[in-house]
Amino acid sequence: MTSDSGAPVLVGVDGSAIALDAVRSAARSAALRRRPLRIVHAFIWPLMGVPVGPDPSGPPTGGLRHQAERYVAEAVAEAGKVAPDVPVTGAVVDGAPVPVLLDEARDAALLVLGNRGLGGFAGLLIGSVTVQVSARAQCPVLVVRGEPHADGPVVVGVDGSECSTEAVGFAFDEAAWRGAALVAVHAWLHPTPVAPGDMLPLVYDLDALAAEEERVLAESVAGFAERYPDVSVQHRLVRGSAAGALVEESKAAQLVVVGAHGRGALAGLLLGSVSHAVLHHAHSPVVIVRHPRTASRS
Template sequence: MTDPIVVGVDGSGRSLRALVWAAHEAALRRRPLRIVHVLLPAHSYATTEEGRAWEASTWDEGVVAEATAIVQEAHPDLEVTSALPPGNPAAVLLTEAENAHTIVLGAKGRGGFGSLLLGSVALQVVGHTAGPVVIVNHLTTGHGRVVVGTDGSGHSRAALAYAFEQASLRGCQLQAVHAWSHPGPHAYVSAAQDAMAKEHRQALEEWLAPLREEHPDVEVVEQVPDESPVIALARASDRADLLIVGSRGLGGFHGLALGSVSHHLLQFSQCPLAVIRPRA
């Protein structure tokens, strides 16, 4: 069986945007779409057990029915299945991820505090899923550009491979960003700074070379900005249809499930963000 694109829905606006993105991705890849809505504890204001179960079932089934109808109208030839499993949303979605090609989620669902930009469910799924996870906060189209951040780490090399695949699939330009920070003051351009910039550009070209051979149809634009990776990639995301990063880079503690750059971009990306880690 072909691994599906799995999207989590909960009736929120962000999950609707995630649904739209996931359906388009499934159509592009000719993979089935699986819509998952996790059943939460019944509404507390019901006066009886029967009432609580009925209210939850009616609303939950409505969420899935509406999501399915939206997809079928936009993509009538797409194979669509749905599920309403009970339990902890993060745990359920992590189980779904074991047999999925990609997991797609909205940045924040119905629960949580309004001041939080990223929901706890999305954060847990991104931090512990082996395959690609796409978090949709802002849904963007028409830029004709995929952006990928890379630093030479194993995770970012996996992100590069995924980025070339996405650019080829979508027939769009790939912008490869290798951001670095000069240790000295930025008030002047020194010979040492020029030399470092050249070294970083050469490194980027080496990382890209084998993938360029594999995907000759993809137009690649290289960028080696002397600035924070978070700033560089957040800025680039404003003109992109998809931003792609590895779940961890070269820095930080290897015991952590999610690196600081990917964690910040989950909040600040202006387009859908794909977080990639090397498959075992």
């Protein structure tokens, strides 16, 4: 397990009940990792040219700026109830939510978000801010959704890609902190191209292919299993949809961890198809992990 007390757990708030759920989760994560907690509200109104101070005819505590400060104060107080020993700071930062959170995430160990806030549309499964930040943040992003099972495992998706390796490392670290088992899930349907332009065989041996996919799974976790000998690891080799397998495993999980992009991802997409589907349909909180080289290009 690693810890750097200088890098905080970061959480974004907007005054919604969902954001307070994120604050509680972030406070627990900060306590678990022995890190400080930073609470941020992105204050967009100055960019819109809207008056932010109190109305001259109203109370001095009115106005949008004071309202934003109350959001942060409420969140700081809620964090103190959950994790009284965790150092907490709160700030109202001028700017739109996505750029503010991405800038703050540069110095964070983990960013925690609700799946939808005040600006979310009821018909959407995940708010647009959460999707954009999850895809571009330079630290792992924990999206609070579903119902975590306190005695369940940490589940991680494995496909052998560099981004998947980052996700596996995060999942092992998380399982060690939580004292939880880890379930490594690798799903396959057909031979998968390793690089763009790879030619795939029209006919293939299913038994040989299954053995190869088992090798990918085993090799992807072997080094981490040696580094974390106290973490109990289970392998799940599934012939079927990776997203479907991970969503099913999430029903009994504390947490599901996926890489932002896998082997089949297109570079222009915000998130790979698997991470996008899991983010929208998992029954437990989800962590999106990016490969450092990919994150540095945002």
